[in-house]
Amino acid sequence: QQQVKQSPQSLIVQKGGISIINCAYENTAFDYFPWYQQFPGKGPALLIAIRPDVSEKKEGRFTISFNKSAKQFSLHIMDSQPGDSATYFCAAAGGSSYGKLTFGQGTILTVHP
Amino acid sequence: GAVVSQHPSRVICKSGTSVKIECRSLDFQATTMFWYRQFPKKSLMLMATSNEGSKATYEQGVEKDKFLINHASLTLSTLTVTSAHPEDSSFYICSAAPRSGGATDTQYFGPGTRLTVL
Numbered sequence: 001q002q003q004v005k006q007s008p009q010s011l012i013v014q015k016g017g018i019s020i021i022n023c024a025y026e027n028t029a030f031d032y033f034p035w036y037q038q039f040p041g042k043g044p045a046l047l048i049a050i051r052p053d054v055s056e057k058k059e060g061r062f063t064i065s066f067n068k069s070a071k072q073f074s075l076h077i078m079d080s081q082p083g084d085s086a087t088y089f090c091a092a093a094g095g096s097s098y099g100k101l102t103f104g105q106g107t108i109l110t111v112h113p
Numbered sequence: 114g115a116v117v118s119q120h121p122s123r124v125i126c127k128s129g130t131s132v133k134i135e136c137r138s139l140d141f142q143a144t145t146m147f148w149y150r151q152f153p154k155k156s157l158m159l160m161a162t163s164n165e166g167s168k169a170t171y172e173q174g175v176e177k178d179k180f181l182i183n184h185a186s187l188t189l190s191t192l193t194v195t196s197a198h199p200e201d202s203s204f205y206i207c208s209a210a211p212r213s214g215g216a217t218d219t220q221y222f223g224p225g226t227r228l229t230v231l
Binding site for chain 1: 117119145147154155156157159162204206208210219220221222223224225227
């Protein structure tokens with residue numbers, strides 16, 4: 001009930017391409033869906049987040065698409081750059097979780113120059 | 114804004130010793146702080162939730178007597194790994210949720226502490 005499933009596990013794209021990472025959740029009480037970016041040896045950094053009252057949120061090259069009926073959300077990175085190479089985690093919170101985040105398994109993104 | 118610091122960034126200790134890790138919210142007050150553990154190439158595993166002025170809530174399977182958490186103020190939480198052993202070696206990360214008038218789920222993460230127990 002509390003799981004968040006993330007795919008793919010790893011992703012390789014060429015510079016300038018679009019990176020797409022998908023997440024699916026089970027708990028319908030979740031109402032907050034952030035994405036975090038993590039570089040090796042560093043803590044996760046909040047990238048972008050969405051709540052279920054909107055189906056899409058865009059910040060610069062990063063877009064979250066949210067499908068409430070399918071219980072899925074995805075991160076799109078447009079014009080991917082080598083500096084975007086990192087591990088990306090989706091997460092979800094809400095309901096009785098009292099602010100606790102449930103994380104996906106992570107996606108290692110590599111952007112080739 | 115929303116900066117969380119951790120100290121130390123790296124620590125190496127001998128088996129049987131105790132290690133204290135500090136987590137500070139530098140530019141906001143945090144009602145709640147969380148402590149995570151992360152193994153190489155793995156996701157973050159929540160260890161405990163720390164609320165200022167009250168006892169921490171530990172996740173299932175986390176030994177509260179081994180991982181002591183103190184949330185002394187709205188800007189400081191500490192994690193003490195007691196009688197550390199090699200299997201406690203890991204990357205420990207804290208996060209802080211800003212205090213606000215309503216419920217918030219936003220968490221800001223610290224840079225992490227690499228603990229190596231010899």
